[in-house]
Amino acid sequence: MTVDDRFTQLSKEPDDRMPAIINEVVTGPVSDWATDFSHAEPEWAADPYPIQDDLRQRCPIAHTDRFGGAWLPTRYEDVSAIAYDTENFSSRAIIVSNVRPSLDLAPMGAVPPISSDPPFHQHARKLLLPAFTKTRVAALEPATRAFCHGLIDKLQGQEVVDAAHDYAQHIPMRVIADMLGFPPEDGPQFREFVESALEGINLPPEQRLQSSNELFDYLMKQIHDHLDNPRDDLTTYLIDAEIFGRKLEPNHVAGTMALLLIAGIDTTWSAIGASLWHLAKTPADRRRLVSQPDLLPTAMEELLRAFAPVTMARLVKHDMNWRGVDMKADDWILLSFPAANRDPAHFDRAGEVVIDREVNRHAAFGLGIHRCVGSHLARMELRVALEVWLERFPDFELADPERVTWATGQVRGPRTLPLRIG
Template structure:
């Protein structure tokens, strides 16, 4: 499934995989806000793309009219949808990544089961592990004076923290990383690859759940299995498989993209890097600003019926891309939106989404980002991107650097 023809008109023919858009989508968003704030395309299965803060907020809150049952941003062709419907698990559980892939009422009780594990207090249980991990990763390359800050650092932290959270085998983290890329990056344009690794992930977590059913403990997976739905009925183990699927899909690429984007920023903006090294008390506001400016995630919704919004009619079955990154650059909401202001005083960003589907794991993501960046700056305060042309970015569902070569004074 490819759509590689050049874009003639971004308002009627946008392409989220266009190489220029992946490198820097902001100019396109600026253009669309002025002349076509809810754009449309027939590429990649067809979709609508809002670019204004108020529109993204409003559309994200249209539940269940805009259903979250299919949260990826590209649509499989009809023959693949037919194949999916022959899968009894898909037929019963859909995308099977509750609560993000569910509408009420299932959304409510599955989210309720997760939230106690992601409060600000609960995520502190992973602080020391994350701190030790960040230092261990830096130990591996600090003597060299060079590193791939994405591949050797940013991308290594979230998979291991998620494995620690779920108490599963950390030796599988390289598999986790590749599986997620096959869903959220490579698989967006290759549906067969997406389906293959969706099943790989499902099979893996079925094994995890079966083991915990046989040998329950006081960990995360057993706690979910011990939960009940709104009717007081025990949770279906396959629903827990889907909730674990969500932790992997939503908890890895998103956070490593945020960490990597922040390191890219400081590695290419010396004044901001020097300021953070000199004023570490700025980290709370700086992290929120980096989340705003480099918001990684765009979620998909599907119209469950014809939906009218302003002058736009979204036909039943159409995709709407919840363009949180564009909303966070809206000049109607943010002063100097195209600048990173490390001490921005008022920051109403929606990097973690809006409405009932706002990211349940935002506290854990902030913890990982805070520890990853503070630890890097404590040990490598003086660094720069060594080859800007070698930096590569992923686009589509989650935008962030995949290769980020940096250099710094060697510790040896």
């Protein structure tokens, strides 16, 4: 079968593995976060940290019947243990919602390698490593810096700007589009894909599956364009890549592209926005970074720790008692790296932002075999975005704290961030 035949077949034949176990999502006010939590509620999006701190003290592994049943560990040691435990927990589903992917998707999962279980995971991850080395990422920095300056140029002369909508979101969109060889003008579509996949977890299952199909239809269009016009980018690389001496299955190619597009945009968009939010409301930290720019790499790690955007998910593989709680097969585990990063048993002054913190082994990029393969890229984008912003706007503040809104779901970051720059 030729490369063209592989992808022609995929575009004509729907994946019959996609319809999975569908459970009703129960939404609405939480009665008790220890027994009825929901990360889709507005109070969680606005400020999850007091909730996590309370749970860590009185119920460190919370439970809910929502989403068909889920667990929420809040201690670093529990989050870490689950992240490393591939015998008892599967990665085939990483977004807690009303749809559980079919068992038939294992061990690859829908968006490899983050949805892959061992031993397949190792091979799927290894494919991506060359594209995300420090050397490859460094080559992207000049264009990223120039793009940031271009965004700032468009904001000049305004008194109040939305730093999330008009700055933060566009940076990873452009970087990922360039890496995958996608048209940069498709950015608005990328945002729709991100919001549907990560924030639309309470939508009817049929609507979520339709949105997923729209994403993969877009990816197929890009794949066919690359088949007709091969070029030096990640899409062509994945089309030509091999595992076990064979070219990748079409679902593997499209799934990895979906992962890079969705996760590569929202995580960095959220980290940039949260960092600017903190600096806008904390003038002492902002002034210090303006006067001591060499401190930014250290401060950046602390901002990643304190405002880690990503919460992952796992599925319980089999019925078991785990650290005193009775878990059932296919229960969700909401793996909160933000909660782990705020655990006072692991970090001194865990609830404070200490921008010169010297020892900072945070979990913002995950733990275990699925630690973010794009961490060098995310760090570069965050550093450059903050360097350019602080250089061009050294004096800024929140225009209206009440108008700041945060994304719901498993990637948390500002979605509206009005800053006064003039």
